[in-house]
Amino acid sequence: MQSASVIQDTVLPWPSLPRTYDPRQAPHHPRDIPSALAPRVANKCIMRAFKRDQQIFAEGVVAEFSAQVVTGAVRMSTLLGDGRRQIDAFHLAGDFFGIESGREHRFSADAIVNTTIRIYRSSGLDWIPADGQFGGKAVFAALVQSLESAQDHALLLGKKCAREKVSTFILNLAERLATGNTIELPMSRMDIADYLGLTIETVSRSLTQLQRDGIIDLPCRRGAIVLKNRPALRRAANGNQGF
């Protein structure tokens, strides 16, 4: 992902209107939630910081901005009518998000941890004919990456069992974070469950089982996982139970 070629970078302080998002709270209509992306800058990009669990934009709001994670992590999610939540993707440092085809955002975006993002004006079809350092191919590439990721996600959700799902998830995160064998999970069990189509209990049980098998280690410190046996984890992710 290209991260250079920025016209203007300004780090804004933590905004004052957090309004955190709680999934277990009574579900409200996305349109009721004001987008936190207030500043409108033409042809420039700004940096902005979001606190843990702060909403970046809501499902259903007009897509006027897209963004790139600089530090931290962002979760894209959507709600079904009865309150069930599906997490579509986690975006880590370097990832673009919020590129839409339609008028409105199809997912809510929330900062999972304290996060800084680079915000770009507008997002979508009007980017294609754009020339210059950030139009065209970069957007197309980001979009294609989203597509491939969504397709892989569908494969995981449709055809894999709990152990395979969790293994695949850990492996993928380890590769993207690239911090050696110890990975710091930015997200909670609830987030992982909603991403993998499982319950928090099943996620927890799968992790415990992987630990019992000596494939990973779960230190006391919450939100950390140590990879003990990467080949075995890779096999677990693809369905080979034993070897």
Next chain:
Amino acid sequence: MQSASVIQDTVLPWPSLPRTYDPRQAPHHPRDIPSALAPRVANKCIMRAFKRDQQIFAEGVVAEFSAQVVTGAVRMSTLLGDGRRQIDAFHLAGDFFGIESGREHRFSADAIVNTTIRIYRSSGLDWIPADGQFGGKAVFAALVQSLESAQDHALLLGKKCAREKVSTFILNLAERLATGNTIELPMSRMDIADYLGLTIETVSRSLTQLQRDGIIDLPCRRGAIVLKNRPALRRAANGNQGF
């Protein structure tokens, strides 16, 4: 989807090398299967007919072509190592498919029924700077549609139960085929099951249950479904059991 603006349309006869795809056959490596897309035409598009179950291109082969369904239906699928098959999407008349970002196709494409497709030279990033009637925005739009469809699919696979999955599927197909209340399923129960992340038995049971509830009707003629109560079907697709 735009279907106009075609430089040259030539209908080729049924090709002579069918080599049909059987999912229950011993899984072979995709790369071993020759792509049926032999003809190479520069900047033109040709029409070509494929028989029921004939492969259009294989997962893993170099993506030199993309295509648009003219009549019939195409299924995009991928195989896991142990033979499990996931169907990513069904493409109906008008849909584009085979647009890839990387060098190789990520999915196999097969004609579900006798199908004619329009084949375009190349597919992917090199299409973006293209000007003219078929470059740029049309490809971008097709890609975006694939993305949204993949995201919806992930939501379905991750958060919905069997009855909801099957209801959603029927509803979606009815809207896309737009043939009133009677829809002719081009695909088998096996295909539906692999698309919805279920088994054929569960698909069958869900259909029977929807019929018993008076929401749909399953005529004797195989592969047909009659929608009796669309609002109820819509509710069933979104989780409301009773009303």
Next chain:
DNA sequence: CGATGGTTTGAGTGTTTTCAAAGAACGTGG
């Protein structure tokens, strides 16, 4: 008309979910 292959139905099993409670880490205030 009989053979074939896809579909439906049935019974039993297994994995995941649900419900419930205990356990452990983190933040706050004393």
Next chain:
DNA sequence: CCACGTTCTTTGAAAACACTCAAACCATCG
């Protein structure tokens, strides 16, 4: 710095749902 309450996580037991195996059914095709 420790104690406490809160929240997240883990564990357990029972139930639900979808799966597996198996057989019957019935369109379609030769």
